[in-house]
Amino acid sequence: MDxxxxxxxxxxxxxxxxxxxxxVSADLRRxxxxxxxxxxxxxxxxxxxxxxxxxxxxxxxxxxxxxxGPTSLLVGIERVVREAGYTLRVAATVEGxxxxxxxxxxxxxxxxxxxxxxxxxxxxxxxxxxVDVPVLVLGAPPNFAAPRVVTARVGADVHARAATEHLLxxxxxxxxxxxGPQRWYSARDRLxxxxxxxxxxxxxEPPVVEGDWSAASGYAAGRELAGDDTVTAxxxxxxxMAIGLIRAQLEAGRRVPEDIxxxxxxxxxxxxxxxxxxxxxxQPLDGLARQGLALLIHVIExxxxxxxxxxxxxxxxxxxxxxxxxxxxxxSGRDRRAILHPPRxxxxxx
Amino acid sequence: MDxxxxxxxxxxxxxxxxxxxxxVSADLRRxxxxxxxxxxxxxxxxxxxxxxxxxxxxxxxxxxxxxxGPTSLLVGIERVVREAGYTLRVAATVEGxxxxxxxxxxxxxxxxxxxxxxxxxxxxxxxxxxVDVPVLVLGAPPNFAAPRVVTARVGADVHARAATEHLLxxxxxxxxxxxGPQRWYSARDRLxxxxxxxxxxxxxEPPVVEGDWSAASGYAAGRELAGDDTVTAxxxxxxxMAIGLIRAQLEAGRRVPEDIxxxxxxxxxxxxxxxxxxxxxxQPLDGLARQGLALLIHVIExxxxxxxxxxxxxxxxxxxxxxxxxxxxxxSGRDRRAILHPPRxxxxxx
DNA sequence: CTGAAAGCGCTAACAG
DNA sequence: CTGTTAGCGCTTTCAG
Numbered sequence: 001m002d003x004x005x006x007x008x009x010x011x012x013x014x015x016x017x018x019x020x021x022x023x024v025s026a027d028l029r030r031x032x033x034x035x036x037x038x039x040x041x042x043x044x045x046x047x048x049x050x051x052x053x054x055x056x057x058x059x060x061x062x063x064x065x066x067x068x069g070p071t072s073l074l075v076g077i078e079r080v081v082r083e084a085g086y087t088l089r090v091a092a093t094v095e096g097x098x099x100x101x102x103x104x105x106x107x108x109x110x111x112x113x114x115x116x117x118x119x120x121x122x123x124x125x126x127x128x129x130x131v132d133v134p135v136l137v138l139g140a141p142p143n144f145a146a147p148r149v150v151t152a153r154v155g156a157d158v159h160a161r162a163a164t165e166h167l168l169x170x171x172x173x174x175x176x177x178x179x180g181p182q183r184w185y186s187a188r189d190r191l192x193x194x195x196x197x198x199x200x201x202x203x204x205e206p207p208v209v210e211g212d213w214s215a216a217s218g219y220a221a222g223r224e225l226a227g228d229d230t231v232t233a234x235x236x237x238x239x240x241m242a243i244g245l246i247r248a249q250l251e252a253g254r255r256v257p258e259d260i261x262x263x264x265x266x267x268x269x270x271x272x273x274x275x276x277x278x279x280x281x282x283q284p285l286d287g288l289a290r291q292g293l294a295l296l297i298h299v300i301e302x303x304x305x306x307x308x309x310x311x312x313x314x315x316x317x318x319x320x321x322x323x324x325x326x327x328x329x330x331x332s333g334r335d336r337r338a339i340l341h342p343p344r345x346x347x348x349x350x
Numbered sequence: 351m352d353x354x355x356x357x358x359x360x361x362x363x364x365x366x367x368x369x370x371x372x373x374v375s376a377d378l379r380r381x382x383x384x385x386x387x388x389x390x391x392x393x394x395x396x397x398x399x400x401x402x403x404x405x406x407x408x409x410x411x412x413x414x415x416x417x418x419g420p421t422s423l424l425v426g427i428e429r430v431v432r433e434a435g436y437t438l439r440v441a442a443t444v445e446g447x448x449x450x451x452x453x454x455x456x457x458x459x460x461x462x463x464x465x466x467x468x469x470x471x472x473x474x475x476x477x478x479x480x481v482d483v484p485v486l487v488l489g490a491p492p493n494f495a496a497p498r499v500v501t502a503r504v505g506a507d508v509h510a511r512a513a514t515e516h517l518l519x520x521x522x523x524x525x526x527x528x529x530g531p532q533r534w535y536s537a538r539d540r541l542x543x544x545x546x547x548x549x550x551x552x553x554x555e556p557p558v559v560e561g562d563w564s565a566a567s568g569y570a571a572g573r574e575l576a577g578d579d580t581v582t583a584x585x586x587x588x589x590x591m592a593i594g595l596i597r598a599q600l601e602a603g604r605r606v607p608e609d610i611x612x613x614x615x616x617x618x619x620x621x622x623x624x625x626x627x628x629x630x631x632x633q634p635l636d637g638l639a640r641q642g643l644a645l646l647i648h649v650i651e652x653x654x655x656x657x658x659x660x661x662x663x664x665x666x667x668x669x670x671x672x673x674x675x676x677x678x679x680x681x682s683g684r685d686r687r688a689i690l691h692p693p694r695x696x697x698x699x700x
Numbered sequence: 701c702t703g704a705a706a707g708c709g710c711t712a713a714c715a716g
Numbered sequence: 717c718t719g720t721t722a723g724c725g726c727t728t729t730c731a732g
Contacts, residue, residue, distance in 0.1 A: 050400050704731080
């Protein structure tokens, strides 16, 4: 090693200095650092990994879409990983690709990551390959075969329940739910929370409409629902669908929130600026990433330590202008499909 | 190596089989594959990298935000990288962190990536470290010291020009521009295109308002502009700002598009579902990623080959409901700030 | 506190 | 077609 020669020490001393190991005299340390600097020396990570069995890298399995939730998580994960001195490797899965998670995981493991985080997995039915490094699962039930699995979740069911209750407390007889794809654990959680709220209040449970998270699917659902004016309140499983749904309502001549209230989920940055500004739930995605990774890194670096599971993240309901009490005189239940709404002109908001 | 022993061959033969090298008998190949299978053998990538000097990984320097452009590109990049049989390493930069790109690049290079893509860099003023692997720069002028730099861009100036011309052709006397942060090359491109269009049509060039890509900044700009009703058309540098701006206009009692037309940029999935549906430009981000990476991988695998620069991606203007001809009787230029708009009630859309 | 020797698990080069 | 011999550049023993 040239650095060692230039500094007139052994290779091992260089290694010690660069790894901040103790038992090196200040003088040697200075000399080595100087030599390394002069030579523009950088350690070869592949060699380090081979010799030490560690890569100081963390792999993340995420979904290959630009959806708000997964991408926000990814951004948060990257930041925390970097701050902790690790590097990030990414393997995305494609929806509908069976065994996608297992494949992505295998690829990451091949690369020798020290730990992996599985972000918002969807239920693939299949069992997962066993993993010999610590795993962090973000937003799903812990059902992975790994020596050390830690999980962190937002407790979406609690949130969904709060959203639904907000609507119920406004006086709506019941609340419809525009659900996310049920292969997603987060979509199931939200559905469950909605159902809990309805039961707790003794409200009817209307049939669930399922979307695919997109505004387009929300729009389609909105057209379906627009014909039925007993629908006075909808809890959508994410903001995009909520916005699509609102759009469909407006086009059908129903006003939001006067005729129908809508609550979203996520608090995307746009939520406060659409018309009407959307009442929604903020997901503490950043806290989730931060908290989960702190746990994961702790387990990586202290293989023997016991870890307490992460606490659920807090709920935050943002009441804006898309929710209001139900319209005074709900149409009688029967023949409702026959009632034609004259276009009342544009949707209003003072 | 156990696999070699089990199959009764040399280590090198195993290596050959696993690397799909020629000159191995079908029989041996079968035997080796079988043994590897039985043992659940996986190659150690660190050792491969050390011995071969290649990692079959590509690094990407991206911005650590959840903005639509950067994240969509990242998703596209990941997919193409995976399809090409490479793995992905990510290093994000933080806005405002000087030398962020250089640092991220250094981290990636340390990891021994075979190539790197710099996605939507911002101008950091500082020079960039020199790089000894092929580099793909997405969306910026090529000014990097690297043996092989390839670039691909969307030609945002052409797009911006088209957006501005759309407004001009609708009859607007001029078009205001709500720009993105000028440290971003893409923001500069859009500004340049807007300016070109104005000049070509001999229109006045109003002062530029600069936002930070967020809907909140668009809203702030919208409030500023709302007092001036000579402003009949605005080209916003992205959809989020356009939506924030529209919101501010509506709150000020100005109708979109009757009183003021707005064009966005990006065609985020929500653009067609906000109120009014946003006229915008679709960025062929996916094509960009695909095209750029094809080039990069070609250069990685054929170090000697000459490459033609990627062709600019095509323009696609999506005319929806946020643009219309200007209002019939524009208020005279003077005293315009004194004119109070009685709240005309809600913004309309038939 | 410091150094010498011995690999980590693979692939490159050269023989057979 | 197949095997042998050396390393890749570090970190880990284990002695000084």
